[in-house]
Amino acid sequence: MVVRRITFASCQPYIIYPVRLFPDGNIPMKPAEFISENKEGMIKDLETLVNFETPSTDKNLLDRAADYLLKYVEKNLSCEAELIENATAGNNVSVRIGRGAVKKPLLILAHYDTVWSKGTLSRIPFSISDGIARGPGIFDMKGGLVQGLWALRSLEEYGRPNRPIEMLITSDEETGSNFSRELIETKARASEAALVLEPPQDGKVKTARKGIGEFSINVLGKAAHAGLEPWKGVNAIEEAARVILFLQSLNRIEKGTTINVCTVNGGTRTNVIADHTSLGVDFRVASEAEAKNVVKSVMSIKPNNPSIKLEISGGLNRPPMQKTYETARLLEVAKTIGAEFGTSIEDCTVGGGSDGNFCAAVGIPVLDGLGAVGNGAHAETEFVDLNQMPLRAAIFERLLEEL
Ligand SMILES: [Zn+2]
Known part of the structure; x- marks a missing residue:
């Protein structure tokens, strides 16, 4: 066993990370290193995605972003990627890696629509200052989406997925997921657990959410x-x-x-x-x-x-998403991984809903709020902490390996 050190700007001091040697004595790159070394690439992707304006109700704008996402995953992952067309709402994108594994898949949920209407970018352009990035939808949840994509890239390249992993990127979460709900529920029923890339609350993952109605x-x-x-x-x-x-x-x-x-x-x-x-x-x-x-x-x-x-x-x-015994087990795995990286992962209950609620309602455990650290969802003050993005993406990648 060889001990290797990796640094994340937000995480002091150095973390110690055990790695296995290849038979030829070389040390393979670990997924976390790959992510850490590609921070600039993550930021570039974040900028590109924020610059696609994606209000939940504008199908033309949404479909342009969905086409981009499809091309992105086809270029950067050797995955099964699919554009799931929708006549009314924006198209959805599904990405599947780890083909051939026999275990039930893990379902990753992300949405690329935002609450911001067309033209918001001219008022709040993408910007970076002192490690803080701003722009419409950056915290809810384009930051989390980028982290998820890089976790998949690193997992596929250097990690050990032991089951299929499916990422569903939807277009209408901010308006209640009326057009993607059935798709989400169908995928959830076939999955072991759902991991949701919605933003965390003050850095905490979400293990329970209230049910919401109107x-x-x-x-x-x-x-x-x-x-x-x-x-x-x-x-x-x-x-x-x-x-x-x-x-x-x-x-x-x-x-x-x-x-x-x-x-x-x-x-x-x-x-x-x-x-x-x-x-x-x-x-x-x-x-x-x-x-x-x-x-x-x-x-x-x-x-x-x-x-x-x-x-x-x-x-x-x-429907309400309640913290179950299985959810607590997912949380324990996340906490252990967090500790490996020298950071603590806490959980919380929130009043806001997400597509995680639908997954919990079909009976699978859900860990939510695994997205980018920041604040100001649905507000003009919305931001993400860029220094935390590689760390959270690396933790997410390890979660995909461990579950
Ligand atoms: Zn969201």
């Missing part, structure tokens, strides 16, 4: 002149106010249930009794049982005024 409520009344014949009107805003207070009363913070009316639109003019109001409602739950309670309570709301009509639609979109 309701859309239309309150329909009757318009009338507010001064001349107010008795002929049925005020939809008055009824909506009651409904709002009822919805807010469903909050159960101690159980992890939150429900919030986040948008209200209604009425036409100040001298017309409002004939309609529409409410947009977000809710989050820690368990399926709580989801059922919320859905039942909301769906059974009846108007106080019998002349009002209520139209209620929606429900749970992403």
